[in-house]
Amino acid sequence: VTRIACQQLAPRLGDLEHNTAMTVTAIRVAVDAGADVVVLPELASSGYMFTSTAEAAEAAIGRDHDLFRSWAEAAGDAVVVGGFCEIGDTPDTVYNSAVVVDRTGPLAFYRKTHLWDAENTVFTPGDDAPPVVETRAGRIGVCICYDLEFCEVTRSLALAGAELIAAPVNWPTVERPAGEHPPEVVIAMAAARTNKVAIACCDRDGIERGQDWTRGTTIIGSDGWVLATAGEGGLVVTDVDLTAARDKRISAHNDLHADRRPTLYQL
């Protein structure tokens, strides 16, 4: 089995120094708890509630930034997937990105391709598909928050062989009926079950410029059921059999991926 940890943190808006120290500590704590994979929230390096591209650019970093070296050093034998605010080639190009890091450094970067609400006024959407990354902990698919709500994204990752989908998220609070999971969790549960793939969503904590968050960190098994949620604490840890994702059979006559009828879909 593979031990998955999510660290539901509260970054300080625009405070890279604080957020670096906080995330490095969070990675170390998770690694000490035996984590093979550590997932951090969306925009963990920067916070979320920017009101302009210029403000986000102030907090944005390049792919050669020391933050990733710090994460790599803290990772030990684990793999870290976390969100950060990425500067592009020009100061008015800022991405809502994620990185996959192990002790050797960054293995892959990804720029969020489906931007939520006011993110559209701050960030540039990425133009590359969410990646599946070969890591020492297995094949990890990466997407960010609103990306998860496009079944095409999770399906594409699963078809490409993801054994775990790791999703840094920042879920603003929304109303839901009593007894229900957050809507984003329902969507992730469906994606997990219909693709037989585990999904780890790492949400954030804290209130930022008046915005509260769902604090809905959830790790879902390849059968679609919730294995662990944030509850009160920030660290969520559970063991998952990632190898289950390699076999999409779910009955004597059914295989979730082979049963698809692509010629009948009008997408």
Next chain:
Amino acid sequence: VTRIACQQLAPRLGDLEHNTAMTVTAIRVAVDAGADVVVLPELASSGYMFTSTAEAAEAAIGRDHDLFRSWAEAAGDAVVVGGFCEIGDTPDTVYNSAVVVDRTGPLAFYRKTHLWDAENTVFTPGDDAPPVVETRAGRIGVCICYDLEFCEVTRSLALAGAELIAAPVNWPTVERPAGEHPPEVVIAMAAARTNKVAIACCDRDGIERGQDWTRGTTIIGSDGWVLATAGEGGLVVTDVDLTAARDKRISAHNDLHADRRPTLYQL
């Protein structure tokens, strides 16, 4: 608003006469309750637990069968969507089909394209995509049971303009954690919310050749939350604003369908 009714029935295996009377009564009861749309279970004309194509063929009917005239007469001002066992051009070609009927007769037929488990040993899969049908009660997309678990199906129906997805189903009981919806309902909730479209799943009742059913009939709103479930009774009725499906905007900057990035999906 549109009043949606599901009639969670217990067909008798292979007993067309009984099942005709039962479904006609069920339609009348739903229409008397003010239903604009009446959904019946999968294979309502025949029952489900056939062990061979030959046995299913005995219970199968053609598209000109009197059953549909009886349903049309019972429909009044409503639209009926129900499952039936359809004979093909040869006795060894049997389909797990659905029909959309109003007072004028059948408006559309559909043959299940994703067959579940032993259905693969009994039925021939359909080769036409699930349809969206213009009806007096709105644009109704139709699919059957396991079809629902392919997000491409519900997405395709929603993209084609479905205001309601009506799904005759037969859900065999499966284990689920306490407090959770049946897994098929979780999947339908996600499809409803990510497409902003209402979904009505009509399950069945009774035990057939030892097989028990979830009795999980559920009507879901375009926000993805459950509006009504079967509970104890067979008739489930709720009012739904189907026009909500015409506008896929969910924030000042987001539209669930326009936000898709088809060039990035590897499906």
